[in-house]
Amino acid sequence: xxxxxxxxxxxxxxxxxxxxxxxxxxxxxxxxxxxxxxxxxxxxxxxxxxxxxxxxxxxxxxxxxxxxxxxxxxxxxxxxxxxxxxxxxxxxxxxxxxxxxxxxxxxxxxxxxxxxxxxxxxxxxxxxxxxxxxxxxxxxxxxxxxxxxxxxxxxxxxxxxxxxxxxxxxxxxxxxxxxxxxxxxxxxxxxxxxxxxxxxxxxxxxxxxxxxxxxxxxxxxxxxxxxxxxxxxxxxxxxxxxxxxxxxxxxx
Amino acid sequence: xxxxxxxxxxxxxxxxxxxxxxxxxxxxxxxxxxxxxxxxxxxxxxxxxxxxxxxxxxxxxxxxxxxxxxxxxxxxxxxxxxxxxxxxxxxxxxxxxxxxxxxxxxxxxxxxxxxxxxxxxxxxxxxxxxxxxxxxxxxxxxxxxxxxxxxxxxxxxxxxxxxxxxxxxxxxxxxxxxxxxxxxxxxxxxxxxxxxxxxxxxxxxxxxxxxxxxxxxxxxxxxxxxxxxxxxxxxxxxxxxxxxxxxxxxxxxxxxxxxxxxxxxxxxxx
Numbered sequence: 302x303x304x305x306x307x308x309x310x311x312x313x314x315x316x317x318x319x320x321x322x323x324x325x326x327x328x329x330x331x332x333x334x335x336x337x338x339x340x341x342x343x344x345x346x347x348x349x350x351x352x353x354x355x356x357x358x359x360x361x362x363x364x365x366x367x368x369x370x371x372x373x374x375x376x377x378x379x380x381x382x383x384x385x386x387x388x389x390x391x392x393x394x395x396x397x398x399x400x401x402x403x404x405x406x407x408x409x410x411x412x413x414x415x416x417x418x419x420x421x422x423x424x425x426x427x428x429x430x431x432x433x434x435x436x437x438x439x440x441x442x443x444x445x446x447x448x449x450x451x452x453x454x455x456x457x458x459x460x461x462x463x464x465x466x467x468x469x470x471x472x473x474x475x476x477x478x479x480x481x482x483x484x485x486x487x488x489x490x491x492x493x494x495x496x497x498x499x500x501x502x503x504x505x506x507x508x509x510x511x512x513x514x515x516x517x518x519x520x521x522x523x524x525x526x527x528x529x530x531x532x533x534x535x536x537x538x539x540x541x542x543x544x545x546x547x548x549x550x551x552x553x
Numbered sequence: 554x555x556x557x558x559x560x561x562x563x564x565x566x567x568x569x570x571x572x573x574x575x576x577x578x579x580x581x582x583x584x585x586x587x588x589x590x591x592x593x594x595x596x597x598x599x600x601x602x603x604x605x606x607x608x609x610x611x612x613x614x615x616x617x618x619x620x621x622x623x624x625x626x627x628x629x630x631x632x633x634x635x636x637x638x639x640x641x642x643x644x645x646x647x648x649x650x651x652x653x654x655x656x657x658x659x660x661x662x663x664x665x666x667x668x669x670x671x672x673x674x675x676x677x678x679x680x681x682x683x684x685x686x687x688x689x690x691x692x693x694x695x696x697x698x699x700x701x702x703x704x705x706x707x708x709x710x711x712x713x714x715x716x717x718x719x720x721x722x723x724x725x726x727x728x729x730x731x732x733x734x735x736x737x738x739x740x741x742x743x744x745x746x747x748x749x750x751x752x753x754x755x756x757x758x759x760x761x762x763x764x765x766x767x768x769x770x771x772x773x774x775x776x777x778x779x780x781x782x783x784x785x786x787x788x789x790x791x792x793x794x795x796x797x798x799x800x801x802x803x804x805x806x807x808x809x810x811x812x813x814x815x816x817x818x819x820x821x822x823x
Contacts, residue, residue: 544701
C-alpha cells in the first residue's frame with residue numbers, strides 16, 4: 302500500500318509538472334509576438350510576464366499612476382468634463398507636507414478648525430503661546446506660532462498681519478495649496494507662502510488669485526457699490542467658481 | 554496487489570488525462586478569460602435602465618429628495634464622508650429648481666428657461682448665467698462653460714437612459730435588493746475610469762432609489778452616494794418655483810467662466 306501510494310504520488314507529481322510545463326510553454330508562446338518576434342533573446346518568466354505595452358512605456362511614465370482631479374462629483378453625464386490630470390508623484394502639496402489641504406472646489410460641509418482661524422488684528426496678549434518662534438523680518442522683531450504673528454507692544458504682545466518676507470520652517474497647519482500662474486502658493490491666515498530652500502516665505506499677495514475662504518478677520522466693505530472684503534490692504538471680491546462661493550483678490 | 558495497481562494505473566491514466574485536459578484548458582483558458590474581461594452590456598441591466606429612463610423622460614414634472622454622501626480625503630490622508638440634502642423639482646422641458654443644504658451651507662439653483670441662477674443663502678450672494686433653451690442645453694452650458702454640475706443632473710436630462718449609456722462600456726444586473734425597505738434591482742455600469750451603480754425600484758414605478766458613482770481615476774477612488782426618496786409625479790409645479798427673486802439685501806456677484814479661471818493672472822500686489 303505504501304508502494305502504491307508512492308507510485309501514485311510520483312505519477313501525480315509528473316502529471317502536475319507536465320501541466321505546469323504546458324502552461325509555461327503556452328505563456329512563453331504568447332509573450333513572443335509581443336516582444337517583437339522570435340529572434341529576441343528569451344527573458345525570465347517573471348520579466349516576460351509584464352504586459353507587452355508596459356515595457357516601452359515604463360521608461361517614460363512616472364513611477365506612480367496618473368490620477369485626476371474633478372471640480373465636482375455627482376454626475377455621470379459630465380464625469381469627464383474639466384478633469385485635470387495630475388501625476389501623483391508630482392503633487393508638491395503631498396511631498397512637501399502631508400497636512401496641506403489641496404484646494405478642490407467642492408461644495409461639501411467639512412469644518413476645518415485651524416489655529417490661525419482665530420486671528421484678530423491688534424488683539425493683545427500678556428504672554429506668548431508656548432512654542433513661539435522668534436523671527437526678524439525687515440529688521441523688526443516678530444514671534445510666530447502656527448500661522449499667527451505677534452509683535453511686542455506695551456509690555457505685552459499683539460497679533461499682527463503676516464509680514465511679507467517672514468521665513469518659517471513649517472507651514473501653518475491646514476495651509477491650502479493654490480496654483481496660480483506657474484507658482485504653488487500655500488494660503489493660510491491671509492498669507493501666501495511659497496516654498497524656498499528648506500522653508501516657506503510669505504510672498505506678496507498675488508492679485509487675481511482665487512481662494513476658497515476669506516482671511517480670518519477680513520472686514521466687509523463696499524467697493525463701487527459692490528460687496529467686498531479687506532484684509533491687510535488687500536481686497537477680496539466674492540465670485541462663484543464652479544458654483545461655489547470663493548474670493549478673488551483685487552485692487553480697486 | 555495487482556488489483557490495487559490496476560486501480561492506481563487507471564487512476565494514473567485518469568490523472569494523465571486530467572492533466573492533458575488541464576493543459577488543453579490552459580491553452581484555451583486565456584482567450585476565455587480575455588473574452589470574459591471584455592466589457593459587455595447585460596441586456597437585462599440595459600432593459601431595467603431603459604425602463605427607468607423612459608419613465609423619467611415621460612414625466613412632465615416631478616420632485617424628489619436626495620441625501621448625498623460624498624467621500625472626502627482630509628489633509629492627513631484620512632477618508633471621511635460629507636453629507637447634504639437635495640430637494641429637486643423638475644418641469645420639462647425647461648424648468649429646474651434645487652435646494653442644496655448641509656449644516657453650514659445652503660444653496661438654491663434656479664432655471665427658468667432663460668438663465669440659471671445660483672443663490673448662496675448663507676452669504677446672501679447670487680449670480681446668474683444665460684442658458685436659453687432646454688434642460689439638456691442648460692446642464693451642458695452650466696458644466697462646460699462655468700464648471701457647475703447641477704445636482705442630480707443625470708435624472709434631469711430629457712433622456713436619462715440615452716445620456717447615461719452614451720459612455721457606458723459595460724453593465725450588469727446584480728439582482729434584487731432593498732433600499733430603505735423598497736424592493737429594487739441593483740445594476741452596475743462602468744465607463745472607463747468611472748463606475749456607477751443604480752438601484753431601480755421594481756414594480757410599476759421604476760424610479761432610482763440609490764446611485765453610487767466611484768471615481769477610480771482619483772486618488773483613493775472616492776465615491777458619491779445619493780439615496781433618493783419622496784418621488785412625487787402628481788403635485789403640479791407652478792412657475793414661481795423656478796423664477797428667481799433676490800432675497801432682501803442679497804448682493805449679485807460674478808459667476809466665473811472656466812476660461813477666465815485658467816487665465817487668472819498673478820500680478821503681485823501689497
